[in-house]
Amino acid sequence: MKFINPYLNFNGNTEEVFNFYKSVFGGEFAMVMRFRDTQGCEDMPEEEKDGIMHIALPVGSSVIMGTDVPKSMPQVTTGSSVSLCIHMDSREESDRVYKGLSEGGEATMPMADMFWGDYYGMLTDKFGIQWMISFSTQDYSKM
CATH class of the missing domain: 3.30.720.110 (Signal recognition particle alu RNA binding heterodimer, srp9/1)
Known part of the structure; x- marks a missing residue:
């Protein structure tokens, strides 16, 4: 195994979180994909379509990745397991x-x-x- 890239899930504030991480670590997003631009998300509620389907921020030799969890899926709870x-x-x-x-x-x-x-x-x-x-x-x- 060469590396592990952490993948973080949030309840609708992924963009805010990743802009914060970008302000701390610097760099540019390697990818930002919104639900509205993703095949298969056409029937998603309009208020969720601007959410982040996938985002990636290179940090050193790793990449922090994340997504907004749609309301139709179990929502994220803050925990201490990671x-x-x-x-x-x-x-x-x-x-x-x-x-x-x-x-x-x-x-x-x-x-x-x-x-x-x-x-x-x-x-x-x-x-x-x-x-x-x-x-x-x-x-x-x-x-």
Whole structure:
């Protein structure tokens, strides 16, 4: 396996969420597809057609992807079963991303040097997504 791309589901605010992530991480969307432009969604309620069918934001060597869950499907509930762990290139970049993602959210573990050697912190962003931010000089690919 080479990589895992997280796929996030939201109840109608995917565009807001991904614009927020774009403001923190930078870059451009690799794809934005709306329901109205997707074959098979013609019978969808008009108020949902501008929702996001698929969106993709490259972040480093990964891609964060997401969608709006149509109201005809079971709606998303915020939970704690998934955290996104992102490995940064520097302490400064770690601090910048931590500060950006925690704005309006909950900083659960401030960035700090950890006993295992990483500079690490945890937070839940304002959309209920848990993040683990890490910087290390260790090469984890050889472990």
